[in-house]
Amino acid sequence: MINIVVAGPRGNMGKEAVKMVTETEDFQLTAVVDHKNGGWTMKDVEGMPSLDVPIFENLETCFHDVDVDVLVDLTRPDIGKKHMELALDNGVRPVIGTTGFTDEDVKRLREKAESKRLGAMIVPNFAIGAVLMMKFSQMAAKYMQDVEIIEQHHDRKLDAPSGTAIKTAQLIQEVRDPKVQGHPEETEELSGSRGANIDGMHIHSVRLPGRVAHQEVILGGEGQTLSIRHDSMNRTSFMPGVKLACETVMNLETLVYGLEHIIE
């Protein structure tokens, strides 16, 4: 049995994660952590079954009071980083879906996980289709090196560009040398028109009500373009990946960044 705590249980992702954990035979939801403690129970959360699970206002108290093997964090960038440090300091294996981690964060947290011989995962996108979209884009970028990434999300998202877009660009960086794209003398008449720039690749972030999570990678070549697109229509798309990460993290002694490293 794996004892799991979910941080952010009222959120879009947290709600689904709580359901997934309670419906999985070998998982036990030992507690949830929510900064708005008091005045609500899990059954007040829309679509949530009535659950008798302790709600802690902060992670420190939670780790002190209950047995925890794995922390699933689905909160917000500043909190996710803090929670990940706390988990490692308390011998708990973190599975972090929260986005907004920099390369420096990943490096520092990997060193910490290894020094404590604890498994940890930071997963910018848990959807298998999104992982395939990133891997296919990496394969294609070896042959078509002009790349534009367009990510689209709901307008409640805090971070831009998305963790998925950053991870996609990082995977492409492994096979593509830095390259200036577009006209060498191009200018932006309106600042930001060409989006973010990673080694010459451009990332464009769209935020709109009605959207969930979508990304298209467009690769250009002589007389042709290739578009590789993934759409998450709802948050259940992420849950098989969260489940796999919770199982896998129990057998790791380092930090793994990205689901692509643990799927067959």
Ligand SMILES: NC(=O)C1=CN([C@@H]2O[C@H](COP(=O)(O)OP(=O)(O)OC[C@H]3O[C@@H](n4cnc5c(N)ncnc54)[C@H](OP(=O)(O)O)[C@@H]3O)[C@@H](O)[C@H]2O)C=CC1
């Ligand atoms: N890796 C992946 O596959 C995916 C990752 N994400 C990422 O997951 C994160 C959450 O996304 P989403 O569920 O849409 O966001 P939501 O805003 O719907 O949920 C976040 C929840 O965290 C709560 N929260 C804020 N601070 C704390 C805290 N200190 N302790 C506990 N809970 C807290 C918020 O409460 P309140 O609103 O009251 O402040 C809210 O209920 C984001 O970083 C997003 O980018 C999202 C989808 C897929």
Ligand SMILES: O=C(O)C1=N[C@H](C(=O)O)C[C@H](O)C1
């Ligand atoms: O905030 C979201 O919703 C999502 N965030 C992740 C990201 O930043 O890539 C994963 C997915 O795109 C949904």
